[in-house]
Every structure is written in C-alpha cells, then in structure tokens.
Amino acid sequence: MLSGADMVVRALADEGVEYLFGYPGGAALHIYDALHRQDRVKHILVRHEQGATHMADGYARATGKTGAVLVTSGPGATNTITGIATAYMDSIPMVVLCGQVASHLIGEDAFQETDIIGVTRPIVKHSFTVHHPSEIPGIIRKAFYIASSGRPGPVVIDIPKDMTAIDKTFEYVWPSSVDLRSYQATVRPHGGQVRKAFSALLEARRPVLFAGGGVISGNAGEALTAFARRFDLPVTTSLMGIGAFPGKDRQSLGWPGMHGSVEANTAMHEADLIFCIGARFDDRVTNNVRKFCPDATIVHVDIDPSAISKTVVADIPIVGSASDVLAELSRLADEQKGRALDDYRQALAPWWAHIDDVRQQSTKWRYTPATGDAQPKPQQVVEAVYNITEGKAIVVTDVGQHQMFAAQYYPCERPRQFLTSGGLGTMGYGFPAGIGAKVGCPDQTVVVFTGEGSFQMMMQEFGTCRQYDIPVKIVALNNSFLGMVHQWQGMFYDGRYSESLMQTTPDFDLICRAYGFRAIKVTRADELEAALEDAFRDPNELVMLDIAVEPSEQVYPMQIPGGAMNEMRVSDTEVV
16 A cells, blocks of 8 residues: 555656656655655756756657656746657657646645646647546556657646645556557558558659658667668658768768758759658758659658648658568568669669769868867867767757757767757757766766857756766857857848847856866867867766857858758858
C-alpha cells in the first residue's frame, strides 16, 4: 500500500526514469517528500522551470529516452510552456508532471492555481488529470507510452495535491501493458504504396533523398545510410535530421532551405524525385511552396498521417515509421539483381556530375578566415571547435546566426549528435539542453554554441551545473547584437536596426567566477587556438569561451524570400 506521492515516484522508477528535472513548490511537496525517501529516481534541481523542460528535452534527444519534468502548480507549471512547445514542435518525447491545487479548490482561483491542461492543450500530444490516487500508476504508464510511441511528443499530467496526500494509502498496481482503444501508435506502411515509391525511385534520373528528424527518432539512421549508399543517392537532411546521414560523406549535400547549402537547394529544385522520409516540409525548407521542386515527384513518408500533404502535396504518400519503410525498401532492393543496381547507379552518373559541379562552384563563396589581431570569424570558430573535438562532440545550439553557423560548419556523423530548437526556434534553449545532454551522456563532450543574447535568457543554470558538477563546454559567439534579427534588418529594413543592439552585455568572466567556473575571453584570431586548447584540456571542467567575433559576418547562403529553393543570396553582393 502506497500514498499517491509514493505511487508517483514508484511509477517513475518502474517506468525506468533515471533523472527527473524539476523545481519544488507547495502543490508538489508530497511528491518531493517521496523523492527524498528513495534512491532510484535522481532529481536535478534547476534554477527555472523552463530550464527543466529544456534539460529534459536535451536528455531525450541525446539518449533516445523520454525526458521527465516535475514542477509545482501555477507559475511553476506555466514556466514550462516554452519548453513544452519546443518539444512539441520538434516531436521530442517528454512527460511533464505538474502539481495542482487540491481538487476542492479547483476553479476557486486558489493560490497558485492555473488550468495547465487548458493552457497546454494546443502544444501537447496528450494530457491527463489524476482524479484518484489509484489511477497514478496507470496514467504514468500511459503517459510515457504516448510520449515515446508513434510521432513522439510531450504529455502533461496534472496532479491535484490531495491525490498525493501522505496520510492515505492505496494498493499499487503497475500495468503490465498499455491498452488505449483510441490510440494506434504503430503504423506499418502499406506495401503497395512502398512498392509504388520504389518503382518511382528506379525510374528517377535526378533523385534526392531528403531525411528528417523522424529518421533519428525512429532509430533508422543506419538503415537510411545503407539504403542511400546502395543506390548512390544524393542525401539532404533537414535541420532536425542532421546526423541521420554522415555529414562528411560524399553523398551528403548538407541541409536545404533558408540557410541550406547551395548544392542541397539546387539539387532539390532540379530533382525529378524527392524521396522524403521523416521530414515535414516546413516553410524554412520549401521557401515559396508554389515554386517548390517544380519537376519532382514527391514521395512523403511520415508516421503521422496529418503531416503528409500538409504543405507540399505528396504524389505517393506513405504512412509508416522510417525504420519499417526502409526495411521494406531494402527487401525490395534485395529483389533487384546486382546488374540492375549497377545500371541504376550508372544512370545517375550525369546527375552526380552536375551536383559535383555545383558543389565545386559554391566553394568560391566560402568565408575567408581571419588572421592576426583581427576578430575571428564565427565560421572559423565553429571549425576550430570541430577540429579540437575531432568532430565527436554532442553539439547543442541556441537560436540565431550561431545556430546556422554551427549547423553549416560542424558536420555531424551520427544521429543524436546535433541538438537544436528547429521548429519553435527557442532562444535560451541551448545551455539547459546541453546540461540535459551531458546528464544523459556523461562520457561524451557536450559543446553548447550560443550567442550573448540567447545565453542571457538561461544563464542562471550555471547554478545547476555547480550543484551537480555538470561540465559542459560553452562557446559564445559574441557580436554584441541579436545577429539574425540584425541581419534581417540590414537586408529588409534598409539598415534600421531597431532594438537589436546589445549595448550592454555582462562580464561573463565575472559571472562564471561567481559560480566557481572559468571563462576565457578571445578577441583576436591568433588567440583562438590556444584558448580552445585551454578550454578543452580537462573534460571534467566547465569552461565558457566568450569570443568576440567579426560582427559584419552574415549567414550565407540565404534564400530569397518568396523565391524558389535555388534562388539565394550567396554573399553580400551576389545572388544566384
């Protein structure tokens, strides 16, 4: 027999939850007391509830497990909104347990009461309210199943305080399985549709394989790579799909879209077949959807039927998981005789020659590294970090110019190596998400690329790092303004830089020292290498690199708004 509070903690342990990111408060205190009396579930005390959700998010993306959060009612719950929305937009599995005022006070405007179910309804995959303590094990079991199955996403559980009262006990029953009549998580692809898509692929002479985050969440990166190599297909990945295919592989064209590579955008525009697996054709990829890939047959594979034809109409829709579809495609490929595959790859030779020519031409727009006492370029900083980490770090970004530079210049070779807020574009995401990634993967180097604007939104989480000894490496590309906003104002508002200048920024060295950490300031290109060697020498030390980068550097390529995918600015003066 257990109290509701003990049931919450026992159920989390039975679910296999290792870490709970949270912040206590009145409505959750029974649960916190239960946490104190056990040692199976470890709790990470954050400094802000938004940070808890981003940590759980980073933990989930880096490990493939479901992130878990515990907060109190009212402001504790509402502070999680941005993190829940971030997870929802990027399909990240997360369960958020929210304390609530006692049942008899709900609707009375009680102290710290908020209708968190109503507030979060548009940004969760599902939500539950506990009406009796005996429901708690079953609800938690269902919540984690829903969050992690099918298209992953966040689930909220609202727990009134009287449901966790410590003076009443009930029988604890952990369900051996989950039975939800209205939820069918596993969707196997239609064999006829897969065969039709496979035939379209064999007929294509300018195909592009476009992989998204669904390949990573579906643990299908290895299958995708094998399939692409078997057919010698050009591969692009969405921002969320970075790492689904090795970034330095000859067949990788990088990522397409607003700041995608010239070769990725050109190849997709000229393709006669886009074979999309686990991506959703968001507006940062398609640019003007009416001009999107005008000659291409669109194959769209997604586990969520509502995502198919939402923005780009699919000629061959396939509802199913990336792993199941790729397994079926592989089986069909096995039926092809070796000579047939050789002929197919030979038929793609002219297409590859054209892509390689575009790739070669695009090198002339590559940045020129700074030298001597000039401020380092942001691109060269990212490349220098790539070199010192040998390309093996987990890379976490905030949002802005530095996010794009990190995606462009740190090629990732494996799934779950590049973590970023793709859909919601959440400034402040990077640092706490990096903490969560480090908690989940303590033996790996975690690098957070951030800007001075993004970092100030969540820098209080230094306290969390200090308390639990979490040694992430922070690389701040500091240009003293909101870089992406500043770039847009320069390009589209005739240089009227309205409120995008960070005229005062804190001394990050003093802040780091206040928490017992080190910061290294870099202002000259010739200081960069030694500073990185110093910062990365001890893997168990949190170090912040505050790097004053060349402020005039812009993110290129940049698609022309309203244009086709291949219409891009490639430098300050050139458009292709």
